Amino acid sequence: MSFLKTEGQPSAVLLTDRQRRELTSIATRLDLSPRRIVYREQATAEAVFICAEGALKSYRDLPNGKRRVMAFWFRDDIYGLAENGRYVNTVQAIMPTVCYRLPLSSLVAMLLQDAHLNFSFLLKVTHELRESQQRMILVGRRSARGRLATFLTLMEASPLSPRIPGTIHLPMSRTDIANYLGLSLESVSRATRELSDDGIVKFVGPHSVRVIDRRRLSRLAADV
Amino acid sequence: MSFLKTEGQPSAVLLTDRQRRELTSIATRLDLSPRRIVYREQATAEAVFICAEGALKSYRDLPNGKRRVMAFWFRDDIYGLAENGRYVNTVQAIMPTVCYRLPLSSLVAMLLQDAHLNFSFLLKVTHELRESQQRMILVGRRSARGRLATFLTLMEASPLSPRIPGTIHLPMSRTDIANYLGLSLESVSRATRELSDDGIVKFVGPHSVRVIDRRRLSRLAADV
DNA sequence: CGTCATTTTGAGGTATTTCAACGAAGGTGG
DNA sequence: CCACCTTCGTTGAAATACCTCAAAATGACG
Numbered sequence: 001m002s003f004l005k006t007e008g009q010p011s012a013v014l015l016t017d018r019q020r021r022e023l024t025s026i027a028t029r030l031d032l033s034p035r036r037i038v039y040r041e042q043a044t045a046e047a048v049f050i051c052a053e054g055a056l057k058s059y060r061d062l063p064n065g066k067r068r069v070m071a072f073w074f075r076d077d078i079y080g081l082a083e084n085g086r087y088v089n090t091v092q093a094i095m096p097t098v099c100y101r102l103p104l105s106s107l108v109a110m111l112l113q114d115a116h117l118n119f120s121f122l123l124k125v126t127h128e129l130r131e132s133q134q135r136m137i138l139v140g141r142r143s144a145r146g147r148l149a150t151f152l153t154l155m156e157a158s159p160l161s162p163r164i165p166g167t168i169h170l171p172m173s174r175t176d177i178a179n180y181l182g183l184s185l186e187s188v189s190r191a192t193r194e195l196s197d198d199g200i201v202k203f204v205g206p207h208s209v210r211v212i213d214r215r216r217l218s219r220l221a222a223d224v
Numbered sequence: 225m226s227f228l229k230t231e232g233q234p235s236a237v238l239l240t241d242r243q244r245r246e247l248t249s250i251a252t253r254l255d256l257s258p259r260r261i262v263y264r265e266q267a268t269a270e271a272v273f274i275c276a277e278g279a280l281k282s283y284r285d286l287p288n289g290k291r292r293v294m295a296f297w298f299r300d301d302i303y304g305l306a307e308n309g310r311y312v313n314t315v316q317a318i319m320p321t322v323c324y325r326l327p328l329s330s331l332v333a334m335l336l337q338d339a340h341l342n343f344s345f346l347l348k349v350t351h352e353l354r355e356s357q358q359r360m361i362l363v364g365r366r367s368a369r370g371r372l373a374t375f376l377t378l379m380e381a382s383p384l385s386p387r388i389p390g391t392i393h394l395p396m397s398r399t400d401i402a403n404y405l406g407l408s409l410e411s412v413s414r415a416t417r418e419l420s421d422d423g424i425v426k427f428v429g430p431h432s433v434r435v436i437d438r439r440r441l442s443r444l445a446a447d448v
Numbered sequence: 449c450g451t452c453a454t455t456t457t458g459a460g461g462t463a464t465t466t467c468a469a470c471g472a473a474g475g476t477g478g
Numbered sequence: 479c480c481a482c483c484t485t486c487g488t489t490g491a492a493a494t495a496c497c498t499c500a501a502a503a504t505g506a507c508g
Contacts, residue, residue: 060361062448068364070357082353089357111346115339122335122342125349129306132356133294133313137284139364140292140406142463142497174487182364184465189488206473206487224286366465366495398455408497413456430455430505 019117022110023050027100032056032093038080040090045083047101051075054097055160055171058089059179069180072172075159078124095171137224139182144191147181149220152201152209166211174206195220243341246334247274251324256280256317262304264314269307271325275299278321279384279395282313283403293404296396299383302348319395361448363406368415371405373444376425376433390435398430419444 015023027050032038038049041060056073070089073079079091111118138150155161156168170177178188195201200217202210211217239247251274256262262273265284275297282295282303294313297303303315335342362374379385380392394401402412419425424441426434435441 062361063446064448066448068361070360082350082357084347084350084354088354108343111343112339115336115342118339118342118346119332119335122346122349123308125346125353126306126308129349129353129356130308130312132353132360133306136294136356136360136363137286137292139360144464173485185487186466186489187464190464193488222287224288224290368496409455410457410498411496414496417456 015117015120019114019120022114022117023102023107024100026106026110027102030099030101032097032099034093034095036093036097038091038093038099039087041087043087045080045085045087045104047103048078048080048107049091050100050102051077051079052098052100054093054095054099056091056093056097056099057172057176057180058091060089067179068182069176072158072176072180078121081121081125082128094173094176141224144181144183144187145194146220146223147183148177148188148191148195149200149217151177151181152195152211153217153221156211166214168209168211170207170209239341239344243338243344246338246341247326247331248324250330250334251326254323254325256321256323258317258319260317260321262315262317262323263311265311267311269304269309269311269328271327272302272304272331273315274324274326275301275303276322276324278317278319278323280315280317280321280323281396281400281404282315284313291403292406293400296382296400296404302345305345305349306352318397318400365448368405368407368411369418370444370447371407372401372412372415372419373424373441375401375405376419376435377441377445380435390438392433392435394431394433 030038030049032054038056039045051073053075056079057069058071058073058079059067059069061067071079072094073091080087082088111121138147141147141150152168155170156166158169160171161167161169172180174188174192175185178185181188183191192203195217196203198213198216200211200213200220202212204210254262254273256278262280263269277299280297280303281293282297283291283293285291295303296318297315304311307313335345362371365371365374376392379394382393384395385391385393396404398412398416399409402409405412407415416427419441420427422437422440424435424437424444426436428434
């Protein structure tokens with residue numbers, strides 16, 4: 001998740017150009033249209049993927065019929081790593097997306113060869129683990145408004161949001177957001193309206209947000 | 225030193241004897257009495273730790289005054305890895321505990337040297353990430369009973385529980401459990417009583433549990 | 449065996465979920 | 479270009495389950 005990047009050392013997580021070239025040599029390019037599924041949960045894990053452009057969601061369908069979105073992936077994100085033998089999540093594009101596919105066998109061989117590349121991956125996964133913990137706190141909150149505020153803040157830092165400060169792009173559906181935040185669709189809907197009514201943000205269509213009152217948004221987001 | 229052994233999980237980390245010796249050579253032993261703090265959040269991260277015996281909790285105090293327990297660590301667990309520059313959690317022993325301290329600089333040097341060791345760590349963190357996701361689902365549940373049932377199931381597999389099937393040892397306090405499950409102390413207390421009243425488990429003192437109706441416990445735990 | 453900390457229990461408050469129905473948006477085909 | 483259909487989002491009212499506050503009971507430990 002490149003959004004959620006710890007505001008400090010994203011560079012440590014990224015790969016060098018040389019490493020990128022190395023990886024590219026064993027990679028095949030995938031062009032994904034919206035709703036296209038990269039892999040399904042339970043499938044045997046045969047590759048790791050890097051998102052080069054666009055956005056995807058990683059989710060899991062629970063026995064009780066609910067769906068849990070575990071992560072959104074954007075440019076430069078590596079996914080499929082956290083699996084072992086079998087994928088535990090399903091990954092699906094939510095807009096036109098370009099990914100690179102790294103066969104697991106080649107990748108493992110490369111990692112066992114190149115300690116530095118390996119270390120980069122270690123940092124990457126470590127970083128993801130921190131984010132996962134961060135999100136655990138996010139989801140643990142009681143207030144729907146607070147969760148949504150945090151989510152918007154996170155999305156503002158995503159590669160897909162325009163460079164204009166205060167403008168946030170949300171490529172995913174409300175349902176996806178609900179499944180990500182551990183809320184019902186209705187609660188997300190109500191929370192967005194409340195944030196709107198309170199003059200904290202302004203929704204320009206379903207996928208674009210403008211921050212009106214930064215101060216209160218931050219306070220809501222931070223008030224864990 | 226027996227840390228980093230395969231513990232049944234296919235994803236568990238497996239180190240060679242040579243790697244084990246290498247790590248031992250840079251480690252110093254720590255003997256911790258209960259409540260002893262290993263490191264505090266915000267402190268600069270200078271070492272990674274391996275628990276060799278006992279149990280610890282990793283927690284974070286939130287601005288709103290609540291405490292969130294992020295993890296419990298037992299024998300063979302590595303902690304302090306998920307930090308970067310500064311620790312984000314506080315780690316504290318919850319019973320007499322033995323840990324080994326690996327200075328970050330030495331460890332990093334070693335990892336950059338030894339791709340195989342590095343890969344083992346990558347698998348370890350990857351495994352932890354999966355567990356974290358699993359727990360995200362756990363915490364996302366609505367029912368306190370269900371969360372507690374899952375927790376008991378998890379704890380039954382911990383190294384501290386007796387080998388006798390159906391007997392679970394809980395070294396931590398109810399408050400710790402509550403902070404781990406994202407519930408109030410009272411809710412945990414009530415949930416334990418309900419599980420007791422329903423004849424699903426039997427509490428023998430605050431720290432020992434016996435499974436009475438395995439079938440229903442599993443069903444509760446799995447009914448996500 | 450007394451003191452302090454932890455846990456249990458009770459009653460009421462509150463936020464989200466659920467259920468149900470309506471409204472909006474986007475794509476397709478005639 | 480419009481009708482139709484499917485998906486997605488909004489809104490309202492009632493139910494559910496946890497949280498909070500307060501006080502009693504139990505357990506831990508010197």
